[in-house]
Amino acid sequence: MFIQTIITGLSIGSVYALMAVGYSLVFSVLNFSNFAHGAIITLGAYIAWALMVHYLQVPFLLALLLSMGGAGALAFLNERIAYSTLRRRRAPSLYLMISAMGVAISLQNILYATIGAKLYALPPVFAMDVVHMGELTISKMDIFAFVFSAFTIAILHLILVRTKVGVAIRAAAHDMEMVSVLGVNLDVLVGVLFFIAGSLGGMAGVFMGVKYMVYPSMGWITNKAYIGAVIGGLGSLPGAIVGGLLLGLLEALVSVSSIGDTSLSTYRDVFSFGILVILLIFKPTGFFGRHVEDKL
Amino acid sequence: MLLSVEGLNVFYGEAIHALRDVSFGVEEGEIVSIIGANGAGKSTLMWTLVGLLKPKSGRILMRGKPIRPIPHLSVAAGIALVPERRRLFPHLTVRENLILGAYLRKDRKGVEEDAELVYRLFPILKERLSQYAGTLSGGQQQMLAIGRALMSRPKVLLLDEPSLGLAPVLVDQVFKAIQDIASSGTTILLVEQNALEALQIAHRAYVLEVGRIVLEGKGKELLDNPIVRAAYLGVAQHTEILLERTDNKV
Known part of the structure; x- marks a missing residue:
């Protein structure tokens, strides 16, 4: 039972990590929390729904890839339309964050107005399939989500370490101006950054859609991923991964715990937001957070 | 002329006129130094040359072709900057x-x-x-x-205060390296507060004062120029000035 809980926790945690990495990537370079990320994740799930259920019967893997590409393109457009002008004018990051909140609420309401508030299910794929290992019963979807998330994050890591664009993204996290003086077109670099963050979000959205449902406000689940990113230290990729996994594990453990006869599962969200508040009191920069230094 | 600057005017906001009608040129293969005190506009000039600051008027040309003031276009045109305080990615x-x-x-x-x-x-x-x-x-x-900066194989290498904060022995090493780079064919535009070293290695030099070029000449000539000696080399003719003052009093 305990091991099963751990596996469930790791699976949901890896999806949190996917989303948290998107927050952290953008934060590391542009220094603001892109709260529109949740809406992009939602749109990723809707793309999969449109492809697999509504219009066509595209196979799951293809739908997953197309959702990633679509969500990436939407994140790119989101930056071009809403943030790029603010960025070029060097607006304080607070304004970028407020703009992001505006984008999130607008997109969510566009979904309400056009597709409606109805909840849609994605095909169960192998959500119902289970693997039996001794006494353990594990959903194949949980395994798939974990493996695929881990694989994707590993690829992201390789991009950031091995490619020129990746190195430039890491350098821009420290000094964007200097990166441009070395010949990097910042508009292109930020575009790549948002495409990556968006496609990771699209993948997370599809997994959430399969596990739960597809509905306009599903993006708010990213608040949890955001907590994960903050726990790990905003702007740090290892931080986002550790934070996301940790939050998933703790939630899974709290859900199955009980005090006396009272199950704690209804207190799950009280718990996750509570540890955020408490952690920030003791460790305001998270586990892997950078201390803000003067850039001389 | 490899790099030429024509009538550059740069402002910070409305009020601060940081560069005033700055014009100068750098020939292929030259080492050109621009000396000036703190706040004279040396770094402003460098940031403008790489497109980070947009001039209100004036042009920057590479081999006669104007460069739009956008950083990656400046790099593509063959300009590379070693900025003040280095700005590495630690x-x-x-x-x-x-x-x-x-x-x-x-x-x-x-x-x-x-x-x-x-x-x-x-x-x-x-x-x-x-x-x-x-x-x-x-x-x-x-x-x-x-x-x-050299890794972009620049036509002209801009150096902003490369001696800043270095021990004297390292300063010599850096200036030696700059000369080596120049002799292998890269044109150098050097901006320095350390006027002595900067003038010694320069073919030609300019003096920048409150955003304006006030003097120009061969490096060696400026080393002997009394104004430069008094203002930038710290070898003011104290005795003469003292004598004048005493004369006036008497």
């Missing part, structure tokens, strides 16, 4: 810092050749390739900043 390795210097280049082989040139110029960098740039000493960081 959490990236020495190798990664160098790679970023060659960001726009597609000729893998040429990039490798230039890396070898940088190692020959600064052998210590080759030993430290996988070390974080932030762990290097001040002198090594300055070498890396120069190496990073």
Whole structure:
């Protein structure tokens, strides 16, 4: 039972990590929390729904890839339309964050107005399939989500370490101006950054859609991923991964715990937001957070 | 003329007129120094030349062709900057810092050749390739900043206060390296508060005062110019000035 809980926790945690990495990537370079990320994740799930259920019967893997590409393109457009002008004018990051909140609420309401508030299910794929290992019963979807998330994050890591664009993204996290003086077109670099963050979000959205449902406000689940990113230290990729996994594990453990006869599962969200508040009191920069230094 | 600047006017906001009708040129293969006190506009000039600051009026031309003031276009046109205080990426390795210097280049082989040139110029960098740039000493960081700029194979290398904060022995080493780079064919535009060293290695030099070029001449000539000596070399003719004052009093 305990091991099963751990596996469930790791699976949901890896999806949190996917989303948290998107927050952290953008934060590391542009220094603001892109709260529109949740809406992009939602749109990723809707793309999969449109492809697999509504219009066509595209196979799951293809739908997953197309959702990633679509969500990436939407994140790119989101930056071009809403943030790029603010960025070029060097607006304080607070304004970028407020703009992001505006984008999130607008997109969510566009979904309400056009597709409606109805909840849609994605095909169960192998959500119902289970693997039996001794006494353990594990959903194949949980395994798939974990493996695929881990694989994707590993690829992201390789991009950031091995490619020129990746190195430039890491350098821009420290000094964007200097990166441009070395010949990097910042508009292109930020575009790549948002495409990556968006496609990771699209993948997370599809997994959430399969596990739960597809509905306009599903993006708010990213608040949890955001907590994960903050726990790990905003702007740090290892931080986002550790934070996301940790939050998933703790939630899974709290859900199955009980005090006396009272199950704690209804207190799950009280718990996750509570540890955020408490952690920030003791460790305001998270586990892997950078201390803000003067850039001389 | 390789690099020419025509009537450059740069403002900070509305009120501060940081560069006033600045015009000058750098010939192919030259070392040109611009000396000036703190706040004279030296760094402003450098940031404008790489497109980070937009001039209100005036033009920057490479071999007669105007460059739009956008950083990546300036790099593509052949300008590379070693900025004041180096601005390395401390959490990236020495190798990664160098790679970023060659960001726009597609000729893998040429990039490798230039890396070898940088190692020959600064052998210590080759030993430290996988070390974080932030762990290097001040002198090594300055070498890396120069190496990073050279990796774009620039036509003209801009150096902003390369001697700042370095021990005298390292200052000599850096100026020696600048001369080596120049003799291998890269044109140099150097901006310095350390006027003595800057004038000694310069073919030609300009004096920048409160945003305006007030003097120009051969490096050696300016070294002997009494105004330059008094204002920038700290060898004012104290005795004469003192005598004048006493004369007036009597």
